[in-house]
Amino acid sequence: MKKIYFTPGPSQIYPKLNLYIKEALSRDIMSLSHRSKDYVDIAQNTQHTLRKLLQIPSTHHIFFMSSSLESMERIIANCVKMQSFHLINGSFAEAFFNAAEAQGKKANILRFKPGERIDMDSVAIPKKTELICITQNETSNGSCIPMKDIYALKKRYPTIPIALDIVSSAPYPLVNFKKIDIAFFSVQKGFGLPSGLGILVVDDALVQKSKHRGYHDFPSLAQKELIFQTPETPNVLAIFLLGKVILDMINQGVGRMRKATEMKAKLIVEFINAHPDFGLLFITDTNVRSKTVLAIEVGNKVDVIIEKLKLKGFVVGKGYGIYKKTQIRIANFPQHSMRDFQRLIKEMGLILK
């Protein structure tokens, strides 16, 4: 039986990925030199479609990374000389903070609870802060920070750059890059690709300011980006596949995709609300509940639920870290269809019987 993966990433692959891989094989994509015109055409197309899908303006660069942990490290190395600031309510915000700490930065933090909505008016950010690091969607507990709250913070601190982790929400949130300086994500989540490629979007002002040196310093990346290349031999296959997936997303309609994301999340929310014996939504405030990763408290039924669903072909994720034994997580990405969700919910209902 063919399984469907609702795991938070790596996750279900994009429906047409098989076809795109076949095309890659027949067009010798995996043998192309990363300095050849054929490769440059592919990278240019991927950049172009990414800009279109996420409305990334020409003020911002698009760099290829190998993972989002790499993005975090490079962001700190390139943008923070002394001091960063971190909003933390989960394990991935913690990872961003760790990247700063590991590099010896003074990393100031504001911790808040998963499910708590921060009052941005009360956030006090030290004067010398060079970068505000925000995890817009916290994969570890299914919470998120509304974009309008982030913009409100930006309004209060207009001169401090913001770096936004949209790892497991992209391409769902519409990020206004007039207000957001940096954003990053990985392709094995909301793009349904194999893992091994991260995307890092950076305002040119930060590239110009970077004094960092190394093969992935922002100026070196930007210099190669000008000719649609990378300092290293990149993950050519993933760059090709990403361009294909995004083109398909654009053809399907981006607005429709966002709407579908909301409707699929609603299906799960309504099911859980109607079946408290199955479990409870971990994040109760709808303003800060992620639509792309839903965490559900199921107590000691985690293993039973996961096993029973797997037998029916549905793979959902365990809770993360401390929630491993009490939560399940359901990812809601563009590659998951409404039909997939309807079938999943039907099976979730049958478990109760």
Added chain:
Amino acid sequence: MKKIYFTPGPSQIYPKLNLYIKEALSRDIMSLSHRSKDYVDIAQNTQHTLRKLLQIPSTHHIFFMSSSLESMERIIANCVKMQSFHLINGSFAEAFFNAAEAQGKKANILRFKPGERIDMDSVAIPKKTELICITQNETSNGSCIPMKDIYALKKRYPTIPIALDIVSSAPYPLVNFKKIDIAFFSVQKGFGLPSGLGILVVDDALVQKSKHRGYHDFPSLAQKELIFQTPETPNVLAIFLLGKVILDMINQGVGRMRKATEMKAKLIVEFINAHPDFGLLFITDTNVRSKTVLAIEVGNKVDVIIEKLKLKGFVVGKGYGIYKKTQIRIANFPQHSMRDFQRLIKEMGLILK
């Protein structure tokens, strides 16, 4: 017409790669969680086959990187506090040196000419050197350093670790890890895989000594390696494919593969020696001529040769950097069969007519 790529990397894909990718798709490899038992089994198998193929002892760790430029950066960051030493005769040795310079290390160098054999007895390495960086196979000009010369240097400086770039020679050279502390390569060359995965082999003594901090510091990598995982979400597909390719190499016979590499190189060398009107081998001393990347001086015929061969389905590489307009390069990797080389040489002969 299906092309064969003799480019130095990315290069021709491994003959059975299509099958392995099909298997990956049917087994949902691209959807597996990188924390799941299924993934761990795959990573463990790849580690196991790598150890067998390259005779890597248990004293050495195997870390997954995203590229060899990353390997160079991480090696310097983890092993060099103040001072490194570099043998340089080409662009990739230069890149290793640049990684040290960029991190503010005192990087001492010994430059020598491509094709020159260094007298290791005359190499003077400063006392405080923490790491000797050697490019065993210099992709940019088709030269190499014989393993026995490297061991001779080690004998003179037994306490200074050696880091060996075998990017475009692996798996051909048999590295004695009793004498070599670090070695690294990428999979898009002699393993015939899509690019986006680097392998870094490191002696445990250097892991224990590392004071570096970051998600890819050696202690963090080693901690995850213990359970066959990685700090980040790695390139799961490439790790799976690498295990499959290596198992096939082992089944075909490693000794046979090494012998075939030598015989294929001999075919090219004999052809060139018999046809000076086609071109001349750039590296004349057979001791320091690479068997896996052959650079041929063809003067102003570069474009004509490359175009004519391409029309017949054979893709060879241009010279690198300053040699771009006067050389071609032919890669000789395990995925290239003797038959491929015989056909290539036949076409090279016809160009002369």
